[in-house]
Amino acid sequence: MDKQQLMECHERIKPFIHNTPVLTSRLIDGMAGARLFFKCENFQRMGAFKMRGAANAIMQLTESQKQNGVVTHSSGNFAQALSLAAQSMGVKAHIVMPRNAPQVKKDAVRGYGGNIIECEPTLEAREQESKEIQKKYGATFIHPSNDDAVILGQGTACKELLELHPDLDHVITPVGGGGLIAGTALAAAYFGNGCKTIGGEPFEGDDAYRSLLSGTIEGNITTNTIADGLKTQLGDRNFPIIQKHVERIIRVTEEEIVSAMRLVWERLKIICEPSSAVALAAVLREKETFKDKKIGVIISGGNVDLVHLPFQKPL
Template structure:
């Protein structure tokens, strides 16, 4: 497999940076003491629309031709990418068609509408969502953008780690959550080109450990059930990001639900950060395997902060 070149990643950074927040990096002496590592948190919960997904959405739209931009973009997502594509498209003067399952939480539908996304509801199965998106592609001429299995999206997501490595070039590891694979694949590319003795580590819920199993079996595995509070991490890897993950990710550490909740509580109580459960997964992974990272400098990408305050796990 030939990875996207360093030039391509550098071009992505130049393209994406003017359109996103350079999110702050936060530290906690409590977390350092707890883990024995020097930990820096990249706060993508402070990103526009509240998650790193804004980066990939911006990059993918900016790569379209003028004709494509005029016809709009379409995706199916009930999560952060729906909001990200809506806001990125709005900011760039492009229409965004969002296919959402009919049972998606009202708060998520409202958020998409608030960012100007045009919602089409579908049955809550992957087939129904894909069919609805295909119909919009055909009828509107809109370009389909996958939330995680699209190279421009992957490169865009990688800019969070690039920013972090620019500030902290001596990181020994960067941890991200693993869901559809876009963030970790992009992060791994940034670590590959800009890290020095740095490795990329994934955190994944035990209850949705498809990526861990995929790395073991050498082919993309799926989750038959995914009973985890980290609801952003239930999706599977794709054929674009999996080869990158296979070659550039050092390890995936799996964590229990109780560990995710405890890590989330630390982020809220100690770091005073509103973060979603998925963001707590890489911290939970570091805490679980802290003996392996003692004395190292570790970055953690806090993926986002879009939570339903009426439905917290505390």
């Protein structure tokens, strides 16, 4: 995936995405001892960067593929993204979701026109169900993170950020399935000026950290994290990009995640997901690394359940 492809991808999806705003906070800069530029993908359509990759993946299909629809398995933001992107382009989206997925997530997918197929809450069941949909409708399977078109699409957020701030020293993203950080790392390499990509990951789900150490894709040992978007693992399409272009992964505690999330809510006055706060938590954990640097922070999404928030007691 070269620079030209990333540029073409961006032009292609522009009609379907927002060029999201970049926010700053003097107070957070003061706390970090650095200058932070928050790329607010929580303001993206459907509330997360996933819209970018989903739009690009569908637009890369042939006309006959589009007529047969697309299918994915996800209970998170990619389910909503693929549904909305498909709806925007007149394509049918089938979403395989575990039976026990929260009602609010099912409603969101339906609200964007997605066709939900429920399955047992196991990886095997959802892969099996996806295959049946592919057979039944001739639908094209689109993976939420391990897909070249998806990776390129996710990279356009960092490209936009660098268009505004070309001299960032670092760009930091949370690491879940690896699509966002792989796309970001490509964009930083192609459009940055020595801009290095760093990942943030919970200790309670540090598959990417360990994968970079061992040189092979590792699974998660635990996924007992509030950052529910980061429980997935890397794939064979994005891992080589991450190995080549990502400088390192910084792990953070659950307490650090909640504290960073609270900072974003209280100081930036925006809603971000726990997964998004992992990137800021990484910067605050390693202040000496980032001292006086200019740092792009990708706020990956803002879809949270307001009824169950982690702000239990006064600071």
